[in-house]
Amino acid sequence: MQKEEFRGRLVSYNNFTREIRAIRRLYLITVFTYEEKANQIRQDKLDLKITNATEFYFRDELIARSPYEINSKLTERYPSIFREFLFIRVMSLLETFFYDTLYEIAQISNVPFRTNNKERTYKLAELLSIDDIMEIKQEIIGSEIRSVISQGHREINRFFDRRLNTKFSDSGLNLKRLELMYDKRNLLVHNNGIIDDTFIHKHNYLERSRRIVIQEGFLLEALDLLQKLTLYIYRSIDDQFDLVPRKIKDRKKQSGAINDDIIIEEVYKASFINSEYKEILLNDNFSFGFTGKYLFSEIKVNVIDLNDYEAQWTVRGSKKIIGEYRGFLRKAKRHEKFRYFEFMKVRTEEN
CATH class of the missing domain: 3.30.70 (Alpha-Beta Plaits)
Known part of the structure; x- marks a missing residue:
């Protein structure tokens, strides 16, 4: 992936970009370390420094009973498990990005959160305990944001499309690919990665394995595509709202610039x-x-x-x-x- 130099004024975008960059680097460095160690063990075996029966310890704890066992873990099992952890983390970061983005927009304008078909009731004691009408607005907007995020990626996509004039498909990302990412994450988190019939029929799954496997290519592709999606969302939001940081706004207000x-x-x-x-x-x-x-x-x-x-x-x-x-x-x-x-x-x- 070509290094992305763009840095925006949307805090959620900057945070997401920083985390994605760190995850990519963490993965590559970790796999590099695994492969270097595996190569060293192979060379030590050729040089007769170790035998097939050599056991491996780390901090007085047995971690492998033979060169074959540790090399198979370093080259296959551990990278696979590590990719699962990172992939779940990436998808969680995406949801955090959506939540934080909507919250930042709410600090600028409440128009996207206005609905004509929803009602909310308050007890008299609640109303009397409120000092500022802004408390009610913030509570209503916060509830709306949580509702959108909790309903999953389809509702998030629909909200950005209808309320923010931001179509995810315009980012160049295939929405079926995004849905596949969400479904794989859900199976890993909620079903121990075991593939069910719904996933098989929905994604025309033909592979032999009946457990989700996150390959290196899929993980790195996900990082690239989600960075592309979030950059598109940032630019679309930046077109519609004044994203000057709040501190700068406050300074301008104090100086009469706004x-x-x-x-x-x-x-x-x-x-x-x-x-x-x-x-x-x-x-x-x-x-x-x-x-x-x-x-x-x-x-x-x-x-x-x-x-x-x-x-x-x-x-x-x-x-x-x-x-x-x-x-x-x-x-x-x-x-x-x-x-x-x-x-x-x-x-x-x-x-």
């Missing part, structure tokens, strides 16, 4: 992938937004047609709305909707 009444005017210039997309994007009725829906006509100042595929346009509006519009354009750029795209901030003023 003002909800700030008006921003920006100019964009782009070459569209085709004339149809250009017409759609620059139409007055085109809608955008992640935390709400806005019309292009609400922010449009002017549009200058340069040719069938190119245009330059100016928008003006509140910091929040222009930020969401810019985020939409950045996402469209990553999805290759433009041949080229550039923008410049014209001016910022208080309303």
Whole structure:
């Protein structure tokens, strides 16, 4: 895997990346150590330093009764068990990433957690004991996050898709592959790795072994794919929300740098992938937004047609709305909707 230098402002993503990097390194170093020791034992046997009956001790405890026994463990059994442990750990880290990501989003906006079909009742004593309405909001959001995570990867996928406009399939990860990872983890944790009929039919399992075996290639592939998925999620979330760390926000608030009444005017210039997309994007009725829906006509100042595929346009509006519009354009750029795209901030003023 090519070394990933990208580092984001989403704490959950940074934590996940750091842990995945450590697990990869831990696995490779451990297997390297196993193989080096196995090679040394083979060489010692050839040099007649040990015999077939040599026993091996570590800290006064017998660990193998022969060179054959210890080498078979070092080259097969122990790496296999170790991969199982690491794979379970990786899948647990993924769930932690999802939970922490939703929690971080909740600190910025509660819009994704609003539902019209759910009710919650409180006893009078509970309400009277609450000093701040924020306590109720935090409790409701926390309950919603726990509910989503506890229902498994399908519900997590559905929540990110419907509430956060983030489709896991757009990351390039085959969702069937992700489901296979979850099912293997579940069998290892809850069924001692024994493969059941449901797994066999669901994944068209044809191998002879009736117990889950985590091969090296599968483990390393899982690390790569999940890092790719979490990076995609980070970038999608970063398009939709202001992920400036809270400490920086607090400093800006204290200095008066953050003002909800700030008006921003920006100019964009782009070459569209085709004339149809250009017409759609620059139409007055085109809608955008992640935390709400806005019309292009609400922010449009002017549009200058340069040719069938190119245009330059100016928008003006509140910091929040222009930020969401810019985020939409950045996402469209990553999805290759433009041949080229550039923008410049014209001016910022208080309303």
